[in-house]
Structures are given as C-alpha cells and as structure tokens.
Amino acid sequence: MAPARLASSAASPSHATEEAAQRILHTAERLFAEHGYEGVSINMIAEQAGVSKGNIFHHFSSKETLYQTVLGSACAEARRLLDELVNHDGNLAERLMHFAAAHIAHLDRHYHLTRLVQRELLEGGVRRGKELAEQLCGENFARLVGILRNAQGRGELRKELDPALIAQLLVGSNIFFFQARDMLRHLPDVDFADDPLRYSRMVVKVILAGIVPPPGAQGA
Amino acid sequence: MAPARLASSAASPSHATEEAAQRILHTAERLFAEHGYEGVSINMIAEQAGVSKGNIFHHFSSKETLYQTVLGSACAEARRLLDELVNHDGNLAERLMHFAAAHIAHLDRHYHLTRLVQRELLEGGVRRGKELAEQLCGENFARLVGILRNAQGRGELRKELDPALIAQLLVGSNIFFFQARDMLRHLPDVDFADDPLRYSRMVVKVILAGIVPPPGAQGA
DNA sequence: CATTGTACAAACCGAATGGTCGGTTTGCAA
DNA sequence: TTGCAAACCGACCATTCGGTTTGTACAATG
Incomplete structure (x- = not known):
C-alpha cells in the first residue's frame, strides 16, 4: 500500500x-x-x-481477524521473497545448491514467519490459516518439482525417483533444522547447529551423491 | 453424568x-x-x-504437573519402544532401512506422542518438558550416530560426511513427514502422503545412493 | 458402632480472558 | 472557526480460566 x-x-x-x-x-x-x-x-x-x-x-475486528491478517501479510511477504529462489541457471546440482542455500537463509532471517508456518502445519485444526500456508508452500513446491522433473527429462536425475519426494526432502530438511535447532545445540555429536548454511550445503551434497562410497573408491 | x-x-x-x-x-x-x-x-x-x-x-496437583506427567509417561513409553530399533544386523544399507521403517511406523502408531514432542520442539520456551524431549531424542540419536560412525570406520560411509548430519537427516525427514502430512495431501504432485513406509524407504534410498545417476549409466 | 482416610462431585473464588462502549483527542475540509 | 470522521483511550461486561473448599459415599480399621 x-x-x-x-x-x-x-x-x-x-x-x-x-x-x-x-x-x-x-x-x-x-x-x-x-x-x-x-x-x-x-x-x-x-x-x-x-x-x-x-x-x-x-x-x-477480532483476535481471530488480527491473527489472520498477521498470517496473510506474513505469507505475502514470504511469497515475494521466495519468488526469486527458483530462478537460477546451471545444472541440477548448482540449482539445488543455490535453492537450498537461499531457502535456509530466508528461513533464518524471517524466523518469526517460519515459526508461524510451523505452528500452522502442526495445528492443522480449526483455524483457517492452514490454507494460506498450503497455498504459500504449494506454489513454490510445485515450481521446485517442475525443476526436478525437467532435470529428470535431461537425465540429470534418476528416472525411478519421485521428484515430489526430493522436493519434500529438500524443503523439509531445511524447515526441520530450525525446529530442532534448540535441541541440536545440546547434542554433543552435533556441531552444525549454529551454521544453517553449512548444514544445508552438506544435506544437498548427501542428496546429490548419497552416502555410500562409489564402488572401487576408497573413502578419502 | x-x-x-x-x-x-x-x-x-x-x-x-x-x-x-x-x-x-x-x-x-x-x-x-x-x-x-x-x-x-x-x-x-x-x-x-x-x-x-x-x-x-x-x-x-496442578495443570502443569498433569502436563509434565503426560509428557513423562509418554516419553517413557517412547523410549521403551525405540529401544529395539537400533539393534539390527546387516550392512549399513540394511540397518538404515530397518531403522527408518521401524521409526516411521512408530511415529505413525503413536501420533499423539509424536505431536506432543513436535510441540515441545516448537515451544522451546518456558515449559521444562523440552528437556525430556531432548533426553529422549538425544539418547537414541547418539546411538544412531554410533552406528554411522562404526560404518564409517568400515568404509561403508564416506569419510568426509558428518555422521550426526546423516542421523539428523534420517530422523528429521521422518518426523517432518507427519508435520507436513495434512499439507502434502493437498499437493497434486505428491502421492506418498498416505504411505509413510514407502516414503521413508524412498528417502533412505536417496540418502544411500543420491539422486544423480551414476556416470556412464542411463537412468532407469 | 464410631472413626478415619480416600475418591469423588459440585459449588465457589479471584484473576484474566475476548470484546464493547461512551467519551476524548486529532487532523483535515469547508 | 466550525464540523466531522477517524483514531484512540480506559472503564466496563460476561465468560472462562486454574485452583480451592466443602460435603458426601464408602471401605477399612478399632
């Protein structure tokens, strides 16, 4: 306005x-x-x-209206910010790495919004805001799936894999990071709790290449 | 009455x-x-x-006490149920597949408990129950990390990967599934929303082998 | 039988809740 | 200057909150 x-x-x-x-x-x-x-x-x-x-x-007019307005404007801002994430050139690995990095940086910067969406996901109940979150996520999710399907056509992604599952894995691992962050900080084995970007990059590397050493190669 | x-x-x-x-x-x-x-x-x-x-x-004695009791007994049950998940033989691929399948089945069966833990993760705030969740998760998380480290020593897992990150990815992808489930059901690209086991199996396959086709191989 | 202790219901309490209302300030148009 | 509508405040309302008190049915013990 x-x-x-x-x-x-x-x-x-x-x-x-x-x-x-x-x-x-x-x-x-x-x-x-x-x-x-x-x-x-x-x-x-x-x-x-x-x-x-x-x-x-x-x-x-009411507490409920205020909440809806908060959620609506927050989602509008999120949609604006996410719009550019998907537009990037390069091969699949580069594009996914860029998307994941930009996505997790966005979640980090707007963590109020992130928590709000996480709450809506959890409630799922009476409040209408769920639809907003669905619409918000759905739009970008569909675009990400589109990219993956495209890559699949070019042979950059195994044919037997479900693009939607890969998208869910990418987005989910980022979102869940912030949900578990406070807990991760207390786990002695974890040293990436305070470095979302590094976490996301490592996740994408795992998703791209897997964790099993290539046959014939000696790990490191 | x-x-x-x-x-x-x-x-x-x-x-x-x-x-x-x-x-x-x-x-x-x-x-x-x-x-x-x-x-x-x-x-x-x-x-x-x-x-x-x-x-x-x-x-x-109070609402807070009731809540703590609920959380405590729920966590005790969860710990009992999770105890057996990690004990399984076979190579890394088999063990991870078994763990993930058993884990997501457990989350599915005890979804009240799952939601309770998700809530605690989200709140992170004043209520003390977070510690319970941390303790509950931390224990099994450490064991899972142990398995991965072990596999790493035997060359079944790339040396440059962080075992804790793999563990987080495994557990997180399962937990997040249930958080996003209601939303997934409305996404046209997604067909695994009602089949947690299939979802988890596919995720493990991705984590094991990655999504990029092996060099020289034609997808499918 | 009298006493004691437990499991329970119902009435009750002060505090806080979401929401309303009458009245006052503010800033612009005429 | 006056008029007027929107912005704003603070007292107020009915309801509900977590929690307490009171009273009672009943089993066990003496």
Whole structure:
C-alpha cells in the first residue's frame, strides 16, 4: 500500500495511524510466532505495541481477524521473497545448491514467519490459516518439482525417483533444522547447529551423491 | 453424568481409582497433543474424561504437573519402544532401512506422542518438558550416530560426511513427514502422503545412493 | 458402632480472558 | 472557526480460566 514513511514530526494523519496498525501487526506476529494463538492475549499485544486494547479492536475486528491478517501479510511477504529462489541457471546440482542455500537463509532471517508456518502445519485444526500456508508452500513446491522433473527429462536425475519426494526432502530438511535447532545445540555429536548454511550445503551434497562410497573408491 | 460406579465387590479399591487417573492421563495426552498446553482447559479434560474438575486436582496437583506427567509417561513409553530399533544386523544399507521403517511406523502408531514432542520442539520456551524431549531424542540419536560412525570406520560411509548430519537427516525427514502430512495431501504432485513406509524407504534410498545417476549409466 | 482416610462431585473464588462502549483527542475540509 | 470522521483511550461486561473448599459415599480399621 502507501509507502510506510514515518517522520513522526510533520506527518500526514494516515501516517501516524497506519504506523500504529503496523506496530500492532508486527508485535502480534512476534508474539503469535513465539507463544501461539492461545498463548497470546490482546492485553499482551496492546501492552507491547504501546497502544490501548480498544485501539486494537478498532483496527481489527477480532483476535481471530488480527491473527489472520498477521498470517496473510506474513505469507505475502514470504511469497515475494521466495519468488526469486527458483530462478537460477546451471545444472541440477548448482540449482539445488543455490535453492537450498537461499531457502535456509530466508528461513533464518524471517524466523518469526517460519515459526508461524510451523505452528500452522502442526495445528492443522480449526483455524483457517492452514490454507494460506498450503497455498504459500504449494506454489513454490510445485515450481521446485517442475525443476526436478525437467532435470529428470535431461537425465540429470534418476528416472525411478519421485521428484515430489526430493522436493519434500529438500524443503523439509531445511524447515526441520530450525525446529530442532534448540535441541541440536545440546547434542554433543552435533556441531552444525549454529551454521544453517553449512548444514544445508552438506544435506544437498548427501542428496546429490548419497552416502555410500562409489564402488572401487576408497573413502578419502 | 455417569456415576462411574465402582465394582464394590470384586475389584480392589486401588483398581478403580487408578483407572480414573489413567483416564485423565490418556484424555490429557490426546488433548494436549491436539491443541497444545494453552489450548486445553481443565474443564475440557474433566468433561471428556468423565470426571469432575476437582478430581483432576485430587490426582494431579496442578495443570502443569498433569502436563509434565503426560509428557513423562509418554516419553517413557517412547523410549521403551525405540529401544529395539537400533539393534539390527546387516550392512549399513540394511540397518538404515530397518531403522527408518521401524521409526516411521512408530511415529505413525503413536501420533499423539509424536505431536506432543513436535510441540515441545516448537515451544522451546518456558515449559521444562523440552528437556525430556531432548533426553529422549538425544539418547537414541547418539546411538544412531554410533552406528554411522562404526560404518564409517568400515568404509561403508564416506569419510568426509558428518555422521550426526546423516542421523539428523534420517530422523528429521521422518518426523517432518507427519508435520507436513495434512499439507502434502493437498499437493497434486505428491502421492506418498498416505504411505509413510514407502516414503521413508524412498528417502533412505536417496540418502544411500543420491539422486544423480551414476556416470556412464542411463537412468532407469 | 464410631472413626478415619480416600475418591469423588459440585459449588465457589479471584484473576484474566475476548470484546464493547461512551467519551476524548486529532487532523483535515469547508 | 466550525464540523466531522477517524483514531484512540480506559472503564466496563460476561465468560472462562486454574485452583480451592466443602460435603458426601464408602471401605477399612478399632
């Protein structure tokens, strides 16, 4: 919409008012991502956003509406950011490596959004936001599958493999990384918990070449 | 309101009373797994378990205690069930295939527990249960890493790969399957959403051999 | 029989919840 | 200056929350 210009001194009316709504939205996004829908109260949002409770209901007709708006705008931003991920040249290995790296970097930078989507995946229940997440993921998922199918046609990917499964493995390993991250930090065998990029690169290498040494070769 | 008649003649007194506590526990497990801690009220549990609210507080000192008990007993059961997963003979490919199949079957059968653990992973916050999940996962994770390291010593696994990463990829792909399952069902490219075992087998095959056709070989 | 202790239900409590409402400020148009 | 609508606040409401208290049916013990 309007450019979110914000010089609070000599500003137009819609500036200040829109800024309040945005502040509510951002605070709500952070809190919902952190504590879930039921774990966040309107009072909490009002307090941390620095507005009155009544004002929240002035901008959003209900808590549910606020949540939907948060999810919607978050997904819109995600779609914008993910749009460029798939467009890359090179052979399959290069493209997958680029996609995975950009994907996990995106998840890392927007971890509020990531958690929100993870929550929606988990709930699956009454709240409608699941559809948004489905739509969001589905779109990019389909494109990734397209790339893989294409590579399959060119003989860069084994014919007997399901492209959708590879896509799920790629995306899932990245998403799950952040879900398990806090736990990974406590596992003595794990040293990649604080380096998402390295993790993702290693995963792609495994997916590309497998873990079994090539026949006739002595490992290292 | 069923008066929950006690068989005053034959049954031992601790029998009936224990049954009520178990009913509370099982109901709570289901509800907590479905709606999360904040999404479940004591009234809800009492109603669906067929006991009074006061009775719940008679058996469990607080909602938090009830939740911890649910998580604890669930984890104890999981540990018991997972114990046998790692003990299997054969080469690396066979062992990993067996582990992954047994693991995903276990997740499928005990999906209340699976969701509970997923929730704990996601929350990561104040509630202490995270430690339980960490302990639960950590134990089996370490054993899986041990197997992989062992295989590495025998040259069955590329030397330059991190065993912990392979373990994370194996376990994570299975867990994430159930998290994304509802979404997968709506993706037109996906046909494995209702066949966890097939999914897991294909994943292991990818991890073992990679997706790139061997040089000189024509796919399929 | 009286006493004691347990398992349970129902009424109840203060605090917090989502949501409403009347009134006040703000900023622009006429 | 006045008019007006949108932005905003804070008190208020009914409901529900986790948790407590009270009372009772019953089995075991003396």
